[in-house]
Amino acid sequence: MATIYQEAHQIAYYQGDTKKQMTLAMLVNVAILVSEHQNEELGITNELMQQHQVGWVVTQYQINVNRMPKVDETVTFATMATGYNKYFCYRDFWVTDQKGNRLVTIHSAWVMMSYKTRQMVAIIPEIVAKYKAPFMKGIKHFPRIHHVNADIAKRPYRVRYYDIDANQHVNNVHYFDWMFDHLGMPFLMAHDLAEINIRYEHELTVNDLAQSQFQQQGLISRHRISTGERQCAEAEVTWKNRH
């Protein structure tokens, strides 16, 4: 049985939106922080990763939201590696309130990327063994993300200095801002996120110009972030009316 790691977190006002809910960007930021704390506890240190000259890169998130944590609320973030195969490692995250109710569930897929070649490499067993997660024969299937059509609304987002993180790439949680910003204040005030499926393909760096394309049909929105001819991410989002 893989090791579960959990940590309490109180939502700060600056992690909240106009609805006093935690933003999706901050939710994912804290989830990743909690998984880094698990890595340290299990001895999967930066030093170990550097010895092997590899880093983790997320390729996909499937996020289900019952409700977002509220500003000032203390919730628990938990995480566990759920399995791995030759090229992918899978990790779940979940957030519960103080009564133990499940607020958010995240399924995710990760690959190992070589520092030198910037290419994906096979999962290194010595590293993943520490998670005690099972080896899987097949690959885990995530929900299908329908493409956006060609002739849809688009808006440019120039990458700014503060979008870039210590790895010299855009922290991919910024993609959520570029995607949802399209929907506009009235829609976002009247609706909450129910589910998002997002697949990452290509990283952005400084001075890139990101295009955010968008298409909406009722409570479903589809999104594409690209730069030049390259697709960076595709997402499909389900919204629900606020009570």
Next chain:
Amino acid sequence: MATIYQEAHQIAYYQGDTKKQMTLAMLVNVAILVSEHQNEELGITNELMQQHQVGWVVTQYQINVNRMPKVDETVTFATMATGYNKYFCYRDFWVTDQKGNRLVTIHSAWVMMSYKTRQMVAIIPEIVAKYKAPFMKGIKHFPRIHHVNADIAKRPYRVRYYDIDANQHVNNVHYFDWMFDHLGMPFLMAHDLAEINIRYEHELTVNDLAQSQFQQQGLISRHRISTGERQCAEAEVTWKNRH
């Protein structure tokens, strides 16, 4: 003697920049969070503020930086109300490392704004008495901020959904991003912030188009954020070379 409040804070990776230093925006966010915790402890609750139909609005920060906290470092944020007069309340913040070295000092000036009229009102003694800060006869002088000239570089920043906070205005820490983004990656990688003086005049809200104007002379940069004819903020920044 006014009450000092302090709290430890570990810098998360998502609060850092390309240099693995805490960003100024996140530093100010955490400072404000810590002062809100002091307010709660002293009984200056949201309920009390709502009874009086007022809120605090910052008008000025003077921030001196020896060095920014580093990602993963645990530092202490401390704050104290230093005095008040008829219209202004003054508050200091300071950040120290684990050896007690002073990393950052912030002097700030605040006014009380009426919820109903959106106008400044005289400081309510019943509220500020709880800080045990002294009444002052004069006003506290902040360093002069030199204006930018008219014919300088400018860049538009459309206010995005996630720039807006629960008060339906732009969290003013976003102004730092809009100001510093102008300086460009090579300059920001080679220099660190030494001092910033910023004065806030007018708030921005959703769908506003912010203009960020900028002028640089060696290690001094001057900035102006405006919307239409209205000036929102002016700042003067001193930079230092990185070792």
